[in-house]
Amino acid sequence: MNHVDVVVVGAGLAGLSAARRLSQAGKMVAVLEARDRVGGRNHGLTFSNGVPIEMGGQWVGPTQDAVLALIDELGLKTYPSYDTGQAITYYDGTAHRYSDETFGLADDDLLEVGRIWATMSSLAETVDLPTPWTTTGAADLDRQTFDQRLVSETTNDVARRFFRLVVPALFSAESHELSLLHFLFYLKSGTSLEVLLSTTGGAQQTRVVGGTHQISERLAAELGDAVHLNTVVTNITQTSDGAIVAFDGGEISADHVVVAIPQTLAGRLRYSPPLPADRDALTQQFPAGSVIKVNIAYPTPFWREDGLNGLVMSLDDSFNVVLDNSPHDDSCGVLVGFLEGRHARAAARLTAQERRDLVLGDLTKYFGERAADPLEILELNWNAEEFTRGCYGGRLGAGVWTNYGEAVAAPVGRIHWAGAETSDVWNGYMDGAVRSGHRAAGEILGGDR
Amino acid sequence: MNHVDVVVVGAGLAGLSAARRLSQAGKMVAVLEARDRVGGRNHGLTFSNGVPIEMGGQWVGPTQDAVLALIDELGLKTYPSYDTGQAITYYDGTAHRYSDETFGLADDDLLEVGRIWATMSSLAETVDLPTPWTTTGAADLDRQTFDQRLVSETTNDVARRFFRLVVPALFSAESHELSLLHFLFYLKSGTSLEVLLSTTGGAQQTRVVGGTHQISERLAAELGDAVHLNTVVTNITQTSDGAIVAFDGGEISADHVVVAIPQTLAGRLRYSPPLPADRDALTQQFPAGSVIKVNIAYPTPFWREDGLNGLVMSLDDSFNVVLDNSPHDDSCGVLVGFLEGRHARAAARLTAQERRDLVLGDLTKYFGERAADPLEILELNWNAEEFTRGCYGGRLGAGVWTNYGEAVAAPVGRIHWAGAETSDVWNGYMDGAVRSGHRAAGEILGGDR
Numbered sequence: 001m002n003h004v005d006v007v008v009v010g011a012g013l014a015g016l017s018a019a020r021r022l023s024q025a026g027k028m029v030a031v032l033e034a035r036d037r038v039g040g041r042n043h044g045l046t047f048s049n050g051v052p053i054e055m056g057g058q059w060v061g062p063t064q065d066a067v068l069a070l071i072d073e074l075g076l077k078t079y080p081s082y083d084t085g086q087a088i089t090y091y092d093g094t095a096h097r098y099s100d101e102t103f104g105l106a107d108d109d110l111l112e113v114g115r116i117w118a119t120m121s122s123l124a125e126t127v128d129l130p131t132p133w134t135t136t137g138a139a140d141l142d143r144q145t146f147d148q149r150l151v152s153e154t155t156n157d158v159a160r161r162f163f164r165l166v167v168p169a170l171f172s173a174e175s176h177e178l179s180l181l182h183f184l185f186y187l188k189s190g191t192s193l194e195v196l197l198s199t200t201g202g203a204q205q206t207r208v209v210g211g212t213h214q215i216s217e218r219l220a221a222e223l224g225d226a227v228h229l230n231t232v233v234t235n236i237t238q239t240s241d242g243a244i245v246a247f248d249g250g251e252i253s254a255d256h257v258v259v260a261i262p263q264t265l266a267g268r269l270r271y272s273p274p275l276p277a278d279r280d281a282l283t284q285q286f287p288a289g290s291v292i293k294v295n296i297a298y299p300t301p302f303w304r305e306d307g308l309n310g311l312v313m314s315l316d317d318s319f320n321v322v323l324d325n326s327p328h329d330d331s332c333g334v335l336v337g338f339l340e341g342r343h344a345r346a347a348a349r350l351t352a353q354e355r356r357d358l359v360l361g362d363l364t365k366y367f368g369e370r371a372a373d374p375l376e377i378l379e380l381n382w383n384a385e386e387f388t389r390g391c392y393g394g395r396l397g398a399g400v401w402t403n404y405g406e407a408v409a410a411p412v413g414r415i416h417w418a419g420a421e422t423s424d425v426w427n428g429y430m431d432g433a434v435r436s437g438h439r440a441a442g443e444i445l446g447g448d449r
Numbered sequence: 450m451n452h453v454d455v456v457v458v459g460a461g462l463a464g465l466s467a468a469r470r471l472s473q474a475g476k477m478v479a480v481l482e483a484r485d486r487v488g489g490r491n492h493g494l495t496f497s498n499g500v501p502i503e504m505g506g507q508w509v510g511p512t513q514d515a516v517l518a519l520i521d522e523l524g525l526k527t528y529p530s531y532d533t534g535q536a537i538t539y540y541d542g543t544a545h546r547y548s549d550e551t552f553g554l555a556d557d558d559l560l561e562v563g564r565i566w567a568t569m570s571s572l573a574e575t576v577d578l579p580t581p582w583t584t585t586g587a588a589d590l591d592r593q594t595f596d597q598r599l600v601s602e603t604t605n606d607v608a609r610r611f612f613r614l615v616v617p618a619l620f621s622a623e624s625h626e627l628s629l630l631h632f633l634f635y636l637k638s639g640t641s642l643e644v645l646l647s648t649t650g651g652a653q654q655t656r657v658v659g660g661t662h663q664i665s666e667r668l669a670a671e672l673g674d675a676v677h678l679n680t681v682v683t684n685i686t687q688t689s690d691g692a693i694v695a696f697d698g699g700e701i702s703a704d705h706v707v708v709a710i711p712q713t714l715a716g717r718l719r720y721s722p723p724l725p726a727d728r729d730a731l732t733q734q735f736p737a738g739s740v741i742k743v744n745i746a747y748p749t750p751f752w753r754e755d756g757l758n759g760l761v762m763s764l765d766d767s768f769n770v771v772l773d774n775s776p777h778d779d780s781c782g783v784l785v786g787f788l789e790g791r792h793a794r795a796a797a798r799l800t801a802q803e804r805r806d807l808v809l810g811d812l813t814k815y816f817g818e819r820a821a822d823p824l825e826i827l828e829l830n831w832n833a834e835e836f837t838r839g840c841y842g843g844r845l846g847a848g849v850w851t852n853y854g855e856a857v858a859a860p861v862g863r864i865h866w867a868g869a870e871t872s873d874v875w876n877g878y879m880d881g882a883v884r885s886g887h888r889a890a891g892e893i894l895g896g897d898r
Contacts, residue, residue: 277832284736383726
């Protein structure tokens with residue numbers, strides 16, 4: 001049996017970042033990846049016209065210092081997301097254009113949205129970021145769903161619909177599928193609700209020329225033969241002096257293991273000795289969101305001519321979050337949009353043609369008839385991906401943070417956990433993934449010193 | 450490779466019931482069981498004095514016709530649970546004794562408990578039992594947690610505490626960990642809240658002489674060589690003309706497969722082709738409850754001398770649901786109690802001695818000093834059991850029934866799902882397990898006709 005210092009399970013950003021950090025410190029690593037590609041939730045495709053497009057995580061932004069540094073170190077170039085002109089909030093059958101902080105809402109609705117926004121922002125400030133379960137009032141914040149709090153906060157219909165859109169836009173989950181504490185944690189982890197929802201100045205500010213999957217590809221290239229594709233890990237056995245990682249067709253021993261796959265999938269490996277009850281229970285209730293990402297290519301970004309920046313949020317429709325996703329050279333126009341939460345689940349049951357009709361129908365409402373005639377559509381249902389099983393990431397429902405929060409990132413013997421969901425900073429984002437990989441590597445390297 | 454008509458994964462009541470029905474219909478079956486014993490969540494131990502005692506599911510009751518018939522067919526004897534004398538509701542530092550339907554509550558508290566009880570009972574009647582997601586108002590009932598509804602129903606402190614005890618007593622989960630729709634479904638599935646909570650006339654009415662694990666043992670004896678212990682299934686591959694079930698050390702082919710293990714664990718097998726997204730997502734969010742079951746043996750059932758039937762519900766304490774669990778011949782006295790939900794999670798972090806002190810301290814409050822000096826204590830933390838990972842069963846949080854309910858029992862190609870959580874009648878109970886096995890067998894037999 002081969003032996004390495006550290007086996008890393010999963011060649012997404014978290015696993016590869018851990019492997020690189022460990023390798024740089026002189027450790028011999030083996031990265032075992034189930035898929036035939038690296039990158040995990042970063043995945044690039046190419047339109048027929050040759051334009052590369054991201055089917056998974058794609059944006060980076062200010063304060064995401066870990067991933068920004070990595071992008072720079074790897075020699076990748078960035079460019080600003082298109083953000084000139086007016087955005088649209090579509091509701092009650094009308095496209096409300098805006099270019100300020102009003103979201104195009106009527107005054108009384110905006111007042112209510114603003115009040116709730118401020119309340120949530122104040123509450124989010126109180127979260128103990130590395131240990132949300134120790135937040136003042138954590139039990140109360142965690143026993144209620146976000147939706148429960150929303151309903152008790154306001155009877156304003158537009159305000160409720162607004163936040164019932166914002167939650168899926170961030171989590172690919174409905175507002176009752178996560179606890180208030182999880183929502184607040186996520187806000188603080190990503191700085192603030194404003195930052196999370198913003199393009200310029202926020203989480204959607206910056207793109208990578210050619211696509212974010214190149215980050216993982218370049219990391220893997222650096223690691224060379226240490227990365228093993230098509231290697232489905234099944235068992236992790238801890239012994240008195242090490243660990244044995246079994247995969248389809250073989251096994252490899254190591255001093256430490258970094259498990260850098262989504263928490264649900266981590267729970268599906270078999271461990272010997274079995275994992276502690278709390279860790280196992282966490283993996284029973286860390287479901288991923290539901291999302292189908294759709295990129296639609298047009299000959300030109302025609303909406304710009306109409307003074308629109310491409311951003312749409314619709315309170316009426318299924319394909320309800322849309323952004324300009326055109327390449328850096330504007331060689332064609334691309335809109336990207338998301339079917340999230342219940343809309344993803346419903347749309348997944350449609351035929352491809354029915355989904356196309358749905359997407360183009362909604363886009364035509366937002367942007368006019370030119371939207372009905374794309375060059376090409378590329379879609380990806382992340383819930384159908386065997387080795388991801390949902391994006392954007394895992395979220396915690398009522399009660400989970402306070403009961404099992406300590407198990408999210410705590411090592412179990414020689415096993416260390418990485419992945420965007422294990423990071424306290426930029427949880428759920430590429431930056432969090434990179435940070436989690438570095439943290440896991442640090443746990444191992446620190447232990448040797 | 451060996452071939453059988455049907456491979457059954459899991460030798461609990463569901464799997465064995467399916468196997469027996471199939472075998473009786475002339476099918477060749479193989480039952481693959483990960484443990485070194487059959488019975489799953491039924492498990493018998495023996496006190497040092499030779500008295501057998503159930504560490505898992507133990508009671509049966511009226512309308513549980515499937516399991517009652519099976520017990521009879523297998524030649525097992527039953528006897529009534531001890532139910533003579535007064536019960537205790539312990540709260541605010543006092544043991545309130547009662548022998549009527551008052552639960553020992555003060556009039557104003559009882560009035561409020563009764564009102565909520567009636568409201569829930571009426572709502573439960575509206576549930577579409579085989580298809581809860583089609584219940585009138587299902588979306589609204591499912592987007593709220595039971596606790597959310599409770600808080601909006603009453604500000605009465607005792608009433609809230611009462612229902613926040615009842616929910617863990619039924620689900621081993623806290624009132625915010627399941628949706629209102631799931632609570633209502635469970636009530637109707639088990640007839641009514643009154644039936645679920647009652648001894649005589651209810652779900653705790655009857656016991657099996659020698660223990661319920663004998664049901665599975667006798668089923669397994671009938672099946673003989675068809676039952677394979679210590680066989681951990683890892684993969685199920687469906688092909689154009691059958692299925693291949695792989696386990697540690699081998700594989701076996703079959704025309705059909707019945708997966709009769711808890712839904713979370715079913716999600717941890719690897720399937721080829723991968724399961725549909727909805728089925729997979731369901732297994733990501735079907736967590737089992739948290740429970741440590743504790744049996745405490747005494748020389749005699751001394752509480753009976755004091756006019757007590759042994760039933761305690763405490764609104765103050767951790768070890769808060771206790772019943773008389775003495776053997777049919779009263780050869781010693783046994784109390785059984787449960788640490789459920791948050792109390793189970795907290796108690797699991799204690800040492801065995803600390804847990805003993807906790808249990809005996811609570812029992813002494815309820816029954817006096819004689820409770821402090823048992824012959825022996827046997828405890829089982831079901832969440833630490835690798836091949837169960839929680840009891841009493843899986844429950845569905847806010848939003849899951851309406852989004853994924855159809856996936857609970859729907860076959861996927863040649864794979865059929867069994868287990869207590871897949872039954873619409875007596876869901877979560879032994880009776881539901883047996884029914885689910887018969888239903889799965891029927892799906893296969895029906896398909897051949």
